[in-house]
Every structure is written in C-alpha cells, then in structure tokens.
Amino acid sequence: MNRVVRAARLVGVVWYLQLRMFAVSAFEALMQLIWPMIFATSAFLIFRVNGDRELLIFAGLGASAMGIWSAMATAASNLLQEERWSGTLELLVAAPAPLALVLAPVALAMATMGLLSMVVTLLWARFAFGISIPVADISGFLVSILVTIAAMAMLGFLLSVSVIRYRTSWALGNALEFPGWLLGGFFVPLAILPDWVKPLSYVFAPTWGLAGMRDAAAGRSPWLQCAICVALGVAYGVIGLLLSKRLLTSARRNATLSLT
Amino acid sequence: MTSTVEVTDLCRSFKTSTGLLWRSHRTTEAVRDLSFSVERGELFGLLGPNGAGKTTTIKMLITLLLPTSGVARVLGIDVARDPQAVRSRIGYVFGGERGLYERLSAADNLRYFAELYGVSPRSQRTRIAELLELVDLSGREKERVEGFSRGMRQRLHIARGLLHDPEVLFLDEPTIGIDPVGARQLRELVVRLREAGKTILLTTHYMLEADLLCDRIAVIDKGQLLALGTPTELKSSVDIGQVIEVETFGLPQTAIDRIETLDGVRTVTASVRGHLQLLVVQGHPGAEVTGSVLAAVDDQVVHRVLTREPTLEDAYVALVGGS
Numbered sequence: 001m002n003r004v005v006r007a008a009r010l011v012g013v014v015w016y017l018q019l020r021m022f023a024v025s026a027f028e029a030l031m032q033l034i035w036p037m038i039f040a041t042s043a044f045l046i047f048r049v050n051g052d053r054e055l056l057i058f059a060g061l062g063a064s065a066m067g068i069w070s071a072m073a074t075a076a077s078n079l080l081q082e083e084r085w086s087g088t089l090e091l092l093v094a095a096p097a098p099l100a101l102v103l104a105p106v107a108l109a110m111a112t113m114g115l116l117s118m119v120v121t122l123l124w125a126r127f128a129f130g131i132s133i134p135v136a137d138i139s140g141f142l143v144s145i146l147v148t149i150a151a152m153a154m155l156g157f158l159l160s161v162s163v164i165r166y167r168t169s170w171a172l173g174n175a176l177e178f179p180g181w182l183l184g185g186f187f188v189p190l191a192i193l194p195d196w197v198k199p200l201s202y203v204f205a206p207t208w209g210l211a212g213m214r215d216a217a218a219g220r221s222p223w224l225q226c227a228i229c230v231a232l233g234v235a236y237g238v239i240g241l242l243l244s245k246r247l248l249t250s251a252r253r254n255a256t257l258s259l260t
Numbered sequence: 261m262t263s264t265v266e267v268t269d270l271c272r273s274f275k276t277s278t279g280l281l282w283r284s285h286r287t288t289e290a291v292r293d294l295s296f297s298v299e300r301g302e303l304f305g306l307l308g309p310n311g312a313g314k315t316t317t318i319k320m321l322i323t324l325l326l327p328t329s330g331v332a333r334v335l336g337i338d339v340a341r342d343p344q345a346v347r348s349r350i351g352y353v354f355g356g357e358r359g360l361y362e363r364l365s366a367a368d369n370l371r372y373f374a375e376l377y378g379v380s381p382r383s384q385r386t387r388i389a390e391l392l393e394l395v396d397l398s399g400r401e402k403e404r405v406e407g408f409s410r411g412m413r414q415r416l417h418i419a420r421g422l423l424h425d426p427e428v429l430f431l432d433e434p435t436i437g438i439d440p441v442g443a444r445q446l447r448e449l450v451v452r453l454r455e456a457g458k459t460i461l462l463t464t465h466y467m468l469e470a471d472l473l474c475d476r477i478a479v480i481d482k483g484q485l486l487a488l489g490t491p492t493e494l495k496s497s498v499d500i501g502q503v504i505e506v507e508t509f510g511l512p513q514t515a516i517d518r519i520e521t522l523d524g525v526r527t528v529t530a531s532v533r534g535h536l537q538l539l540v541v542q543g544h545p546g547a548e549v550t551g552s553v554l555a556a557v558d559d560q561v562v563h564r565v566l567t568r569e570p571t572l573e574d575a576y577v578a579l580v581g582g583s
Contacts, residue, residue, distance in 0.1 A: 009375065
C-alpha cells in the first residue's frame with residue numbers, strides 16, 4: 001500500500017478510535033461541552049451590561065472559539081499523560097509507526113471535540129442569550145473555522161510532543177488555557193493588550209483564525225487571516241515533527257516514557 | 261550464523277536528583293556489563309529478584325531505553341542505532357493490568373495496534389479473528405476491556421504482541437498476578453508459540469514456569485549475570501547437595517540459628533504455610549544432614565519430613581542468595 005495512503009489511514013483510524021473512547025464516557029464528553037459554556041455564559045452576562053449588540057457578537061464568536069482552545073490546550077496534554085499512566089505510551093513508542101502520526105490525530109480528535117463545543121456555544125448564545133451571529137460570508141466563515149481547528153490541532157500536537165519527554169509538562173497545557181483566551185483576542189481586542197504581548201498574539205494561530213471568522217461574519221475578506229493561520233499551523237506541525245524525533249531520543253535516554 | 265538476540269557488555273544507569281535548593285544527584289547502575297545471546301527458535305528465560313535489571317534489559321532490547329554503553333542487537337540490528345527497523349520485527353508483552361485501552365473493546369484494541377504495526381487492512385479482520393481464537397477470547401471481542409479479568413487482559417496482551425507476526429517475542433512477567441488456571445493457559449500458549457518457531461525472551465519470578473518452559477536461563481542480580489545455562493545445568497552448577505523439607509509447628513528462631521551452624525548445612529530458609537512452618541535446609545554436596553537437622557528440632561512437633569533433589573528454585577536461591 002502506498003505510504004501516503006497508509007499514513008492517512010493510520011491518522012483516520014487513530015482519530016476515530018480516540019473519539020470513540022471519548023464517546024464511551026457520556027459524562028466526560030458532556031463536561032467537554034459544558035465547561036466552555038460556563039465561561040461563555042460569564043462573558044455574555046458581562047458584555048450584556050453594556051447593551052452594545054456589536055460587542056455581544058464579538059463575544060459570541062470569541063466564546064465559541066474558546067471551547068476549541070480549551071479542548072486543545074488542556075485535553076491533548078492530559079490525554080498523553082493518561083497514556084503514560086495506563087502504560088500505553090510505551091506501546092505507542094515501541095510500535096513502528098512514526099510517533100508524530102499517532103500524536104497528530106490524537107490532537108485532531110480533541111479539536112473535533114472542540115468543534116462540537118463551538119457549535120453548542122453558538123446555540124447557547126442564540127437560544128439562551130438571544131445573540132444571533134449574522135454571517136455575511138458563509139464559505140469564508142466555515143473555512144476560517146476549519147483552518148482554526150487544524151491550526152489548533154497542530155498546536156496541541158506541539159504541546160503533546162513535550163509530554164513525551166517531560167513527565168510533568170502536561171501542566172503546561174493547563175497553564176496556557178486562560179492566557180490563550182487573551183492572546184487570541186477571544187474576549188478583548190488585541191489593540192488593548194500591552195505592546196510586549198502583541199508579538200505573542202501574532203504567532204498564536206487562533207488569533208488569525210478568529211480574526212478570519214469575525215471578518216467573514218462581517219462581510220470582509222477572511223482569506224489573508226486564513227492563510228496566516230494555515231502557515232502558522234504548518235509551522236507548528238513542522239516544529240512538532242522535528243522535535244518529536246529529538247525528544248523521543250531524549251526520552252529513551254532519560255527513561256521518561258514510563259511512570260518510573 | 262548470528263544469534264537472534266545478542267547482548268554484549270550492556271550497561272544502563274539511571275540518574276536521579278532530589279532536593280530543591282541543594283540538589284543531590286545519585287546514579288543507579290541498573291544493568292552492568294551484561295552479555296548473553298538468544299538463538300533462533302529458542303525460549304530464553306531471564307530470572308532475577310525485583311530490581312535485578314530484567315525489565316531494564318528488555319526495555320533496551322525493544323528500543324524503549326537507550327543503553328548507557330555496550331551493544332544490543334536484535335536480528336542483527338543495533339537497537340540503539342536503528343530502532344525503527346527493530347520495532348517492526350519484534351513483539352512486546354508485559355504483565356499486569358496496564359497497557360490496554362480500557363474504554364475500547366478487545367477487537368478495537370487490536371485494530372488500533374494493527375494500524376500502528378502496519379498490518380494491511382485486507383488481512384486485519386482475519387488476523388484479529390485468528391489471534392482472538394488463539395488466545396481464547398473469541399466471542400468476547402466486542403466487550404470493553406474494562407470488564408475483563410486479569411487473565412483475559414493478559415491473553416489480549418499476547419494477541420496484541422502477535423498482530424504483525426513478529427519473529428521475536430519479548431514477554432515480561434506475563435503470568436504475574438494470574439490465577440493458576442489462567443497461568444497454565446498462558447504457559448500452554450507460550451509453548452505453542454515456541455513450537456511455531458518464535459524466538460522468545462521471557463522474564464518471570466516463577467521458577468516452575470522457567471523450569472518448564474525455558475531452553476536456557478540467565479540468572480541476573482544487581483544488573484549482573486550470575487549464571488547462564490539450561491535448567492539442568494543451573495541445578496547442577498550450584499554447590500547444593502540434598503534438600504530437606506521439614507514441616508513443623510512453632511519452631512523458635514534459636515532452633516533455626518542452631519541448624520544453620522550444623523556441619524554440612526549450606527542454607528536454611530523458614531516460611532509459614534497456613535498453620536504450618538516449612539523449613540528448607542540445603543546441604544553441601546555429599547553431606548548427610550537429615551539426622552542432625554531432626555535432632556536439632558527434636559522437642560518440636562514434626563509434621564512431615566521430605567528429602568529431595570535440588571530444584572531450579574534451590575539453585576536460584578543459592579545463586580541470588582550468595583550474590
């Protein structure tokens with residue numbers, strides 16, 4: 001079988017089985033959806049005080065992207081740590097398949113959960129708070145969502161690579177969750193962030209993805225933002241790929257694949 | 261002809277650090293200058309107490325750990341230099357509850373690993389069905405692993421390790437914690453795998469298992485090789501004569517100490533079995549100690565006395581106890 005087809009199949013099967021594992025626990029799956037809704041609710045209640053409809057749409061889109069980011073930042077890192085706890089991480093490494101091709105679909109599965117939470121948040125905004133988000137350019141909006149998810153999956157992949165080498169780096173994902181909301185401009189415009197923070201926002205792919213979504217919703221062209229988001233996602237993927245080889249060798253040298 | 265597994269002067273140390281401000285570092289030598297080889301089709305046992313370095317050795321051979329020094333080759337391939345080439349030709353099974361996706365069914369677990377090992381999609385279904393049949397899990401494949409008993413999990417582990425039909429199989433304490441019937445089933449399975457031509461490297465704590473299964477055994481302790489040979493060679497290599505087992509009640513420590521000092525006695529071990537106390541006395545070759553041992557316990561109630569030839573366990577105790 002062609003190597004590319006085999007790799008694509010591997011990615012597809014790992015993605016599907018990861019989602020299936022999630023689906024088994026209705027409670028966990030539900031939490032994955034409810035968690036962002038709680039934060040979104042807080043945001044809607046705060047922004048509603050102002051009475052500015054534009055501001056509510058801004059918050060609605062930001063809140064919907066928040067779910068994807070939370071799923072990626074925390075769940076992807078934690079998932080790899082769970083693999084270490086359950087003894088399957090060593091088996092993944094001992095298999096001949098390139099580790100990157102296993103980690104990437106794991107991150108993609110988390111991003112898929114994030115997409116679901118995005119839809120739920122949008123519905124929550126619509127029916128619980130009456131915030132309907134008018135979308136002027138549907139195709140641009142959908143493409144913006146997809147590239148945002150793909151880029152976040154690559155960022156999750158990059159984070160998960162570090163979990164292979166460092167036993168406690170899963171905590172990094174948790175630590176990045178809230179700063180990510182600020183860096184990406186989910187709730188506050190980038191313009192009000194301090195100047196020294198802005199470069200970090202610019203290399204944070206969700207910033208561009210979300211900007212694309214907002215532009216598409218408002219009828220402006222989202223394509224430049226989408227292109228930057230894709231470029232950053234590709235960069236995360238390439239860095240993750242290169243790091244995965246180096247960090248795996250380091251993990252074998254420092255014996256960090258197992259718990260002890 | 262090269263051996264299937266070749267280990268030459270293999271060493272592995274672990275560095276640990278403790279303390280926050282004043283870090284102190286410690287290096288533990290887990291494997292020290294270990295050398296042995298396993299031939300094609302052989303069932304080779306690696307025996308040793310906890311912390312002897314058995315699992316560390318296996319983890320180096322299956323490419324999960326890099327050796328600190330020395331060379332290890334599997335099927336002629338250096339495990340440190342070309343791990344990817346080794347991985348596709350070996351299988352790894354470890355004992356215990358871990359190492360499976362609890363929320364997936366047995367079939368999905370195998371499907372997952374079949375993909376990771378590049379088993380072609382066309383043959384996956386047939387291969388998985390064959391393996392489930394082999395490990396006696398047919399009909400249970402749709403059940404989630406979280407409901408499986410330890411024995412079933414272990415058999416599923418073996419099926420997972422065989423998915424890609426590896427030439428060499430590494431079994432790390434596969435029968436640990438399994439009930440006697442389950443352990444026997446697993447041993448029968450291991451025999452069938454050897455008969456099918458697999459080269460197997462097995463670690464175990466159970467001497468009877470090693471004696472029954474292994475063609476050759478390496479005994480290691482503190483990371484070093486203590487002895488290497490067939491079970492018969494190991495039994496005859498150690499300086500053990502007759503072994504006397506005395507079942508008694510409430511033998512005081514002073515009596516045990518007195519027996520240890522008797523002429524011709526090599527080692528004495530005492531253990532509790534139910535309401536009985538079992539005293540195992542190993543004599544030096546040629547020494548007749550039954551009379552003097554019974555004289556030393558004369559004021560105690562003796563339930564049973566048995567004289568026998570040394571077993572592999574006696575040889576193991578003599579080797580590891582004296583190291």
